[in-house]
Amino acid sequence: MAERTKLKKPELLAPAGNLEKLKFAVLYGADAVYIGGQKYGLRSKAGNFSYEDMKEGVAFAHQHGAKVFVAANIIAHNEDFDGMTDYFQTLYQIGIDAVIIADPAVVDICREAAPNLEIHISTQSSITNWQTVQFWADEGIPRVVLAREVSLDEVQKIKQHTDIEIETFIHGAMCMSYSGRCVLSNYMTSRDANRGGCAQSCRWKYDLFEDLDGEENALFEEGDQSFTMSSKDLCMIEHIPELINAGVDSLKIEGRMKSIHYIATVVNSYRRVIDAYCEDPEGFQFKPEWKEEILKAANRPLTTGFYFNNPSEKDQIFGLPPKMAAYDFAGLVLDYDPETQTALIEQRNHFKIGQEVEFIGPKREKFLQQIDEIRDEKGNPLDAARHPMQKVKVKVDLPVQPYDLMRIEKEQEIIKKKHFLT
Amino acid sequence: MGLQTPELIVSSGSLAEVEKLFAAGADAVTVGDERHALRAPGHFDLAMIHSAVQLAHDQGKKVYVLVNALLHHDHLEGLEEYLQQLAEHEVDAIVFGDPAVFMTAKRVAPQLGLHWSTETTSTNYRTIQFWAKRGATRANLARELSMREVIEIKRYSPVPIQVQVHGMTCIFHSKRKLVSNYFRFQKRYREEREQPLFLKEHVRKEQRYPVFEDLHGTHVMSNEDLCMIEHLGQLITSGVDCFYIEGNRKSIAYNCQIASIYRQAIDAFLQDPQAPLDPSLLSELQKIQPKSYPLGTGFYFKEQVYWKRR
Numbered sequence: 001m002a003e004r005t006k007l008k009k010p011e012l013l014a015p016a017g018n019l020e021k022l023k024f025a026v027l028y029g030a031d032a033v034y035i036g037g038q039k040y041g042l043r044s045k046a047g048n049f050s051y052e053d054m055k056e057g058v059a060f061a062h063q064h065g066a067k068v069f070v071a072a073n074i075i076a077h078n079e080d081f082d083g084m085t086d087y088f089q090t091l092y093q094i095g096i097d098a099v100i101i102a103d104p105a106v107v108d109i110c111r112e113a114a115p116n117l118e119i120h121i122s123t124q125s126s127i128t129n130w131q132t133v134q135f136w137a138d139e140g141i142p143r144v145v146l147a148r149e150v151s152l153d154e155v156q157k158i159k160q161h162t163d164i165e166i167e168t169f170i171h172g173a174m175c176m177s178y179s180g181r182c183v184l185s186n187y188m189t190s191r192d193a194n195r196g197g198c199a200q201s202c203r204w205k206y207d208l209f210e211d212l213d214g215e216e217n218a219l220f221e222e223g224d225q226s227f228t229m230s231s232k233d234l235c236m237i238e239h240i241p242e243l244i245n246a247g248v249d250s251l252k253i254e255g256r257m258k259s260i261h262y263i264a265t266v267v268n269s270y271r272r273v274i275d276a277y278c279e280d281p282e283g284f285q286f287k288p289e290w291k292e293e294i295l296k297a298a299n300r301p302l303t304t305g306f307y308f309n310n311p312s313e314k315d316q317i318f319g320l321p322p323k324m325a326a327y328d329f330a331g332l333v334l335d336y337d338p339e340t341q342t343a344l345i346e347q348r349n350h351f352k353i354g355q356e357v358e359f360i361g362p363k364r365e366k367f368l369q370q371i372d373e374i375r376d377e378k379g380n381p382l383d384a385a386r387h388p389m390q391k392v393k394v395k396v397d398l399p400v401q402p403y404d405l406m407r408i409e410k411e412q413e414i415i416k417k418k419h420f421l422t
Numbered sequence: 423m424g425l426q427t428p429e430l431i432v433s434s435g436s437l438a439e440v441e442k443l444f445a446a447g448a449d450a451v452t453v454g455d456e457r458h459a460l461r462a463p464g465h466f467d468l469a470m471i472h473s474a475v476q477l478a479h480d481q482g483k484k485v486y487v488l489v490n491a492l493l494h495h496d497h498l499e500g501l502e503e504y505l506q507q508l509a510e511h512e513v514d515a516i517v518f519g520d521p522a523v524f525m526t527a528k529r530v531a532p533q534l535g536l537h538w539s540t541e542t543t544s545t546n547y548r549t550i551q552f553w554a555k556r557g558a559t560r561a562n563l564a565r566e567l568s569m570r571e572v573i574e575i576k577r578y579s580p581v582p583i584q585v586q587v588h589g590m591t592c593i594f595h596s597k598r599k600l601v602s603n604y605f606r607f608q609k610r611y612r613e614e615r616e617q618p619l620f621l622k623e624h625v626r627k628e629q630r631y632p633v634f635e636d637l638h639g640t641h642v643m644s645n646e647d648l649c650m651i652e653h654l655g656q657l658i659t660s661g662v663d664c665f666y667i668e669g670n671r672k673s674i675a676y677n678c679q680i681a682s683i684y685r686q687a688i689d690a691f692l693q694d695p696q697a698p699l700d701p702s703l704l705s706e707l708q709k710i711q712p713k714s715y716p717l718g719t720g721f722y723f724k725e726q727v728y729w730k731r732r
Contacts, residue, residue: 075542075543075545076546076548077567077571078546078547078548080546081546081548102543103543103546103549104548104553105546105547105548105549105551105552106548107552108548108551108552109548124543125543128492128493128494129493129494129495129498129520129522130495131493131498131521131522131525131526132493132520132521132522135522135524135525147492149492149494150494154494154495176594176596176598176600177595178595178596178597180542180543181492181541181542181543181594181595182542182593182594182596183542183566183593183594184593184594184642186566186721186726187593188623188629190724190725190727191726191727192566192726192727194542194543197726197727202594204623204624204625205623205624206624207621207622207624208601208604208620208621208633209620209621209622209630210615210617210618210619210620211617211618211619211620211714212617214713214714219611219615220608221610224610225608226624227600227604229594229600306597310597310598310599311603312599312603312606313603313604313606313607315598316598316600318604318607
């Protein structure tokens with residue numbers, strides 16, 4: 001039993017804010033992606049998918065052996081039930097593999113509307129113990145996403161006591177509160193956090209006082225950092241073996257709002273770690289370059305969240321978060337001509353002759369490339385690629401292929417990477 | 423008219439307070455201990471719960487015990503025994519949020535009433551139907567609902583519904599120890615503060631949010647005390663079954679006065695639904711209201727926006 005659990009390769013589940021990101025997530029190694037539809041999700045600012053996009057996304061993912069989940073994890077109000085039955089029926093017809101739901105009301109509606117559509121219980125339900133997992137198992141639910149507050153020991157215990165699939169977050173931004181138990185945004189801005197309106201009020205600045213019989217006594221001094229409730233971002237890249245050994249079935253990356261470069265880099269790094277460990281658990285050794293890769297796309301300093309202990313002040317961000325992502329996404333490879341050793345690149349950020357760039361791709365090792373020659377589509381030489389989405393031809397030393405990414409180190413400040421590696 | 427008399431429930435922090443709240447007109451109290459309850463105003467061990475139940479039942483009143491924490495495994499241990507003991511002490515109901523508590527109670531203490539209360543996530547009637555079908559006997563609604571939504575929920579709810587009518591409410595619950603973390607980050611203040619703490623927004627400095635830490639992490643409370651004294655008639659007419667007053671962070675004297683004011687307002691309305699609220703009740707309430715806690719009507723008459731309306 002223990003042996004089998006150990007060898008089971010978990011699913012790597014990635015966010016996809018739109019169709020293009022879905023394709024990158026799948027190509028860079030995700031076994032499944034989760035997306036938002038036009039309704040009932042919590043990311044009103046993410047691209048979100050029309051039914052047409054969903055169809056194309058499902059076709060693309062299935063063709064590559066990957067699954068597509070749709071988040072419908074609002075905490076519903078009465079008015080939200082309008083159209084919900086049609087919505088789930090349509091998702092089922094489109095071939096969506098599962099929906100992610102937080103509200104039992106929505107679970108009921110989905111089950112009535114599309115009995116064969118698989119339901120996963122969202123992290124918004126804040127499931128923190130095995131008995132609650134068992135409750136959902138008894139309800140016929142095949143998978144739950146655990147609360148981010150659950151430790152590795154607790155995950156292990158949950159797996160020991162229950163036999164439905166367990167999904168946990170391994171990477172990305174974290175709510176400060178128990179998910180679903182925060183309405184700061186509602187009270188401070190009238191925007192409903194549990195229906196996609198979250199204004200991230202937790203990351204605002206506050207001052208802390210004590211009330212001395214009606215007198216306000218400030219618990220800070222001039223020049224002190226404000227009281228903020230901002231978490232560092234979760235990163236479990238160095239602890240994948242522990243999660244696999246605990247029996248986690250799906251490893252989830254947060255970030256439907258994140259860029260293509262972020263998705264590709266983070267997904268690819270985790271893909272490599274999971275594959276390396278499952279290939280040879282005994283001989284596995286963590287390579288620092290996997291974490292260095294993550295840092296090239298990181299938005300905030302990183303933490304292991306609740307997996308190993310209750311987070312302290314060291315897991316929070318006070319004051320301005322340091323600028324993290326050291327690299328810009330410079331261009332997307334559209335095509336490659338082996339005869340002239342030239343890549344056709346769609347520009348995403350300024351780059352120029354003389355700079356060093358890095359090519360990454362889903363299927364091979366990254367490499368550094370000195371930019372010696374840039375030409376426009378007609379073949380005229382350029383000194384730089386200045387315009388977003390401009391198509392240019394760049395000489396490369398090694399073959400590249402469509403969906404490879406070209407990135408460039410930011411000039412303004414070279415991040416002291418070691419600081420964040422500890 | 424056939425109006426139903428709503429139950430008036432007040433949270434209570436001590437036996438002395440329970441006694442006084444009953445005298446002031448409360449029909450029921452909620453009590454709890456720190457291990458199982460979220461934000462109970464005081465600690466009630468089993469002996470105290472026993473006494474509270476005796477006090478209550480002698481007068482035909484009720485005691486509800488808060489077992490509404492989000493439980494981690496270490497707090498699941500002993501849960502069966504605790505629920506059995508609550509049933510043995512003839513507690514009228516428990517208030518639960520975590521399905522683990524619900525399942526355990528149904529198994530080991532089926533005679534206990536089960537009040538479903540997930541705080542911020544009890545927002546619609548279908549969810550209530552879900553829990554009622556499985557055995558919940560009452561639903562405590564989220565505070566972030568409009569009057570229209572409350573009335574609609576009442577219409578479709580198969581079990582009695584409870585709404586908060588007065589006091590502060592929790593607007594943020596983290597497992598992290600955010601106040602202690604801040605003190606440690608500053609390296610300046612001792613961590614254990616005796617006095618109540620609050621946060622102020624940097625931008626809108628007049629907004630004060632009480633904040634405190636306990637076994638379950640950090641809780642941030644609303645910047646206003648809910649006060650529905652002027653709208654009880656609408657709630658009663660709509661058939662809302664239970665009115666809750668949150669007594670957390672308030673003195674016994676204040677809570678008893680508030681309970682008494684609401685008692686009088688409810689009784690007066692039932693006696694003569696056409697008569698306006700006695701203005702002296704409102705002015706008395708305003709007089710005892712601490713300056714640092716402004717009164718408001720929460721979301722009863724306020725629209726919220728979200729993605730759908732963008």
